[in-house]
Amino acid sequence: MSAPTITVDAxxxxxxxxxxxxxxxxxxxxxxxALLPGPDSLAGDRLRAAAAPLVDTAPDEASRxxxxxxxxxxxxLLAALREVGTVHCSVGLHRDDVSGAGGHGGAxxxxxxxxxxxxSWRETAPAPRGVTAARAVTAVGGHTGVEFVELPxxxxxxxxxxxTPGSGSGLPRRPLLQVxxxxxHPDCRRxxxxxxxxxxxxxxxxxxxxxxxxxxxxxxxxxx
Numbered sequence: 001m002s003a004p005t006i007t008v009d010a011x012x013x014x015x016x017x018x019x020x021x022x023x024x025x026x027x028x029x030x031x032x033x034a035l036l037p038g039p040d041s042l043a044g045d046r047l048r049a050a051a052a053p054l055v056d057t058a059p060d061e062a063s064r065x066x067x068x069x070x071x072x073x074x075x076x077l078l079a080a081l082r083e084v085g086t087v088h089c090s091v092g093l094h095r096d097d098v099s100g101a102g103g104h105g106g107a108x109x110x111x112x113x114x115x116x117x118x119x120s121w122r123e124t125a126p127a128p129r130g131v132t133a134a135r136a137v138t139a140v141g142g143h144t145g146v147e148f149v150e151l152p153x154x155x156x157x158x159x160x161x162x163x164t165p166g167s168g169s170g171l172p173r174r175p176l177l178q179v180x181x182x183x184x185h186p187d188c189r190r191x192x193x194x195x196x197x198x199x200x201x202x203x204x205x206x207x208x209x210x211x212x213x214x215x216x217x218x219x220x221x222x223x224x
Contacts, residue, residue: 018185019119019192022217024210027090027117036079081118088119092210096200115198115207117214122191129184132191133157136182143180145208153218157182158208162201177201179208181215192218 023029037043051071058064081089092115124132130148133155137143143159150156161178181194196211 017222018121018220020219020221020223021119021194021214023090023117024213026094027092030078030089030091032078032082032086032089036075036082081120085120085122086118087121088117090117091115092117092196092198096203113198113200113203115196115200117211118195118197120193120195122193124184124189124191126188129186129188130155132184132188133182136191136193137180145204151183151216151218153183153215153220154186155184156215158212158215160204160208174199175201177204177207179204179211181211183215183218186220194218 034043034047037047055064055067058067078089092113094113094115096111096113124135127135133148134157137146137157137159142161145158145160147158148155149158159180159182161180163176163178164174177198177200179196183192183194184190185192194211194215196207196214198207200207
């Protein structure tokens with residue numbers, strides 16, 4: 001078996017970075033700054049230039065407007081995430097090769113599984129890190145599967161929650177599973193929340209294992 005490919009992102013050398021982590025294969029980071037440029041900015045010009053070839057491939061005006069509307073909806077969703085402190089967002093795509101067993105031969109029907117991974121910062125009242133981790137899952141209702149662990153980055157709490165997007169969210173009204181990892185920062189005033197959201201709640205154990213692996217890689221000190 002060959003060793004997995006490890007890609008070091010340029011952000012690891014960012015002097016303003018406050019958290020470092022490793023994403024497993026299957027996740028594509030979304031460049032939030034590039035996708036949410038300021039009005040009349042150079043970044044906005046670059047985004048329009050990058051999107052132009054896609055818009056030009058539309059077979060007719062109706063398809064063109066549909067693409068533009070879908071892109072605008074995606075920007076609104078990303079902007080909403082950033083407003084609540086999200087600093088990183090990745091789209092996950094994996095093969096569901098353990099579902100759909102059918103027939104007497106037990107044939108496996110593989111299909112795609114989509115997920116969304118985010119990292120958000122929350123301000124917290126000054127407290128020991130273990131207390132902050134506990135408060136994160138007990139102060140707000142709806143958390144299940146709560147687990148308190150000691151990670152290389154310090155104390156953390158894992159939990160799960162389920163919800164269904166509202167009718168005005170622009171998202172399909174399918175049950176969503178969210179697996180959370182709450183990691184208090186060493187300054188005892190902030191909390192990093194890692195969340196993995198999926199429309200495949202039946203795969204909760206697999207997604208929880210993915211998030212656990214990411215959380216175990218987190219460091220609040222530069223690896224360089």
